[in-house]
Amino acid sequence: xxxxxxxxxxxxxxxxxxxxxxxxxxxxxxxxxxxxxxxxxxxxxxxxxxxxxxxxxxxxxxxxxxxxxxxxxxxxxxxxxxxxxxxxxxxxxxxxxxxxxxxxxxxxxxxxxxxxxxx
Amino acid sequence: xxxxxxxxxxxxxxxxxxxxxxxxxxxxxxxxxxxxxxxxxxxxxxxxxxxxxxxxxxxxxxxxxxxxxxxxxxxxxxxxxxxxxxxxxxxxxxxxxxxxxxxxxxxxxxxxxxxxxxx
Numbered sequence: 358x359x360x361x362x363x364x365x366x367x368x369x370x371x372x373x374x375x376x377x378x379x380x381x382x383x384x385x386x387x388x389x390x391x392x393x394x395x396x397x398x399x400x401x402x403x404x405x406x407x408x409x410x411x412x413x414x415x416x417x418x419x420x421x422x423x424x425x426x427x428x429x430x431x432x433x434x435x436x437x438x439x440x441x442x443x444x445x446x447x448x449x450x451x452x453x454x455x456x457x458x459x460x461x462x463x464x465x466x467x468x469x470x471x472x473x474x475x476x
Numbered sequence: 477x478x479x480x481x482x483x484x485x486x487x488x489x490x491x492x493x494x495x496x497x498x499x500x501x502x503x504x505x506x507x508x509x510x511x512x513x514x515x516x517x518x519x520x521x522x523x524x525x526x527x528x529x530x531x532x533x534x535x536x537x538x539x540x541x542x543x544x545x546x547x548x549x550x551x552x553x554x555x556x557x558x559x560x561x562x563x564x565x566x567x568x569x570x571x572x573x574x575x576x577x578x579x580x581x582x583x584x585x586x587x588x589x590x591x592x593x594x595x
Contacts, residue, residue, distance in 0.1 A: 398539065405535040412531055413549055416524040420517065423552025426573060430532055433542025454545065459578065 363472055364390035364448075367464045373456030375435065378403055379472060381446050382411055397435065399451070406430070406437050406449060427462070440465045442473050482591055483509035483567075486583045492575030494554065497522055498591060500565050501530055516554065518570070525549065525556050525568060546581070559584045561592050 360379050368374035368390055376399045378389035384407040391399055410428055417425050429438040431454055438461055439449040448469065450461055479498045487493035487509055495518045497508035503526040510518055529547055536544050548557040550573055557580055558568040567588065569580055 402539055402541075405539060409528065409531055409535060412528055416528060417549075417551045420521055420524060420551075420554075422521075422554050425549070425551050427548065427550040429546065429548035430536075430544070431546040432536045432539075432544050435539075435541050458581075462577075 360388040360472065360475055361390055363468055363475070364388060365392070367448075367450060367468055368392035370464050371450065371452060371456065371461045373453035374461075375399075375451040375453065376402075377448065377450045379442065379446060379448050380407060382407060382414075383445075384408070387446065394451075397451070402435070402437065402451060403449065406439070410439060410447065429458070436461075438462065438465065440469050442469060443476055446476070448472055479507040479591065479594055480509055482587055482594070483507060484511070486567075486569060486587055487511035489583050490569065490571060490575065490580045492572035493580075494518075494570040494572065495521075496567065496569045498561065498565060498567050499526060501526060501533075502564075503527070506565065513570075516570070521554070521556065521570060522568065525558070529558060529566065548577070555580075557581065557584065559588050561588055562595055565595070567591055 364377040367377045374392050376391040376394045378386045380386040384404050436454045437451045439447050441447045483496040486496045493511050495510040495513045497505045499505040503523050555573045556570045558566050560566045
């Protein structure tokens with residue numbers, strides 16, 4: 358399977374999904390699946406999210422609090438949550454703000470090992 | 477009741493709580509309750525967290541995605557989650573990474589109106 362198939366499966370399982378991407382900490386996406394992304398500028402969202410995630414990694418280093426496991430940013434229009442896959446890449450899921458966080462976190466957690474094997 | 481009492485109640489209800497604070501977006505805390513904060517530099521944590529939250533607010537503005545509702549940062553040693561209270565202040569809860577996110581989010585949500593009335 359390609360990355361795209363796994364990303365599509367995550368979006369299919371999590372109600373309210375908008376888009377899902379495997380992306381580098383340099384902000385360059387390997388692949389992105391957009392399921393309901395009308396009205397959202399997903400490429401800009403991914404760049405902004407990656408910038409913040411890098412700032413979070415830097416802060417975690419300052420605080421000696423270990424590796425970043427998850428980052429969730431929820432705004433009025435969109436929630437974005439991520440999980441690291443390798444030292445260089447992570448998976449991020451954008452979904453509507455009132456979606457089921459538990460299901461989204463679960464799908465990212467169980468799909469992460471499969472995505473890691475694609476590298 | 478003072479802020480401190482509400483913060484202590486949140487920590488008492490959420491297993492694995494480390495500290496809870498009402499803090500300004502300028503990084504200056506009104507009050508902080510530390511329940512199990514040994515080994516954590518809570519003041520530095522709050523400053524770093526506030527810096528990131530401000531970056532998230534700026535990004536949300538760029539993306540026109542509305543107000544920031546929640547920010548959750550989870551690392552190997554600590555999870556921190558927050559909720560805005562006023563345009564100038566928010567409540568943040570630090571807890572052990574494997575704590576119950578649902579309970580923590582619930583307690584922040586139901587306590588927020590009470591904290592808002594203290595201003």
